[in-house]
Amino acid sequence: MDIVYNLLVVTHLLGMAYLVSGIVVRWVGPAERAGKIMLWGASAQVVTGLVLAGIASAGLVGGEVNHMKIGVKLVVAVAVLVLAHIVWRRPDIGKNVFYGLTAATLLNVVIAAMWV
Ligand code: HEM
Secondary structure, eight states, rough: OHHHHHHHHHHHHHHHHHHHHHHHOOOOOHHHHHHHHHHHHHHHHHHHHHHHHHEEEEEESSOOOHHHHHHHHHHHHHHHHHHHHHHOOOTTOHHHHHHHHHHHHHHHHHHHHHHH
16 A cells, blocks of 8 residues: 555645646746646645545554644645636636635645644
């Protein structure tokens, strides 16, 4: 199970890279392409994150699971997903939605790395 879990962590990190690349694309240019990239990246984060949390909570891999941290990350990630959906459906919407998405994404990276 360790190899499956580690491959999921790799996918989770690639999903984050995809999400952040969508943010960079939007930052330097129009929203049309960026919306879809951010939506796929945000979806990947929620799906792979939930599976990772499920495997760890089931005790199939070693180590303690911080359920509070997982719960907060899930709430923030769902907010990112909703905002990505809005940017994707309405590329002409004001930039504040995009700024919120960027801040929430960075918040989840900080939580992932610093909340032990
Ligand atoms: C925007 C959304 C997200 C971002 C940017 C993100 C980012 C990250 C990063 C950078 C790591 C690696 C941290 C490390 O190993 O020290 C990580 C690990 C992890 N994430 Fe996320 N995450 C997101 C959403 C989620 C969600 C929604 C869940 C679960 C509900 C989740 C569950 C996990 C778990 C269980 C790990 C631990 C992997 C391990 O064992 O090291 N993540 N996340």
